[in-house]
Amino acid sequence: MKSAITGYHQDAELDWVAELACGHFQHVRHNPPFAHRPWVTTPAGRESRLGVELECKKCNLGAPADQRGVPRAVVEGNRQRTLELMQAIARGDANVIAETCAEDGKLHVMGHTLISGVYSKAQIRQFTDSILNAFPEGLHYTIHATTAEADRVAVEATGAGQHVSGKSYVNHYHCLFTWRDGKLLELKEYMDTEVVTEVLCGDVRPI
Ligand SMILES: [Zn+2]
Secondary structure, X not given: OEEEEEEXXXXXXXXXXXXXXXXXXXXXXXXXXXXXXXXHHOHHHHHHOOOOEEEOHHHHHOOOOOOOOOOHHHHHHHHHHHHHHHHHHHOOOHHHHHHHEXXXXXXXXXXXXXXXXXXXXXXXXXXXXXXXXXXXXXXXXXXEEEEEEOOEEEEEEEEEEEOOOOOEEEEEEEEEEEEEOOEEEEXXXXXXXXXXXXXXXXXXXXX
């Protein structure tokens, strides 16, 4: 199937990629003697080919639409923001958390404990206050590993603190942060829910 060129971008190796009307991307390299497309090396050349139709093999295969890669600097920025946010959560810094969270940002505490559920930005602020009530000396996260890709950052961490009840709290987390334009869109917290129930919820379970 043929599809018209609607735009261009460069991939991570700075090779030119044509964006097609069908939603697919196709490399248009100038790599003599293997590929001869000198037009792709100049803005005027690229513009002159807008609207030109290319044969799209991905259409023939029924492939899903391609998406532009997220620049490495943005991915690393998300990783850095994630680590800073975890430190803010650990010390119960509601202001940093409020600044970081998008207006439609959400916290999703997984599982079926008393504190499980989805929290809005306003509720996240209350949740932060409750961290300091539960852990007067704050929590401490030990970060074991981070994985950053596109708009998502996954963090393996151990959280520990002295609960106000006198019990020691140690839990293992796998948190997934989703970012949009430098703001937190969603945080999903996966952890050992038995420890949450025992220490944070005083052994009380939802009815
Ligand atoms: Zn296509």
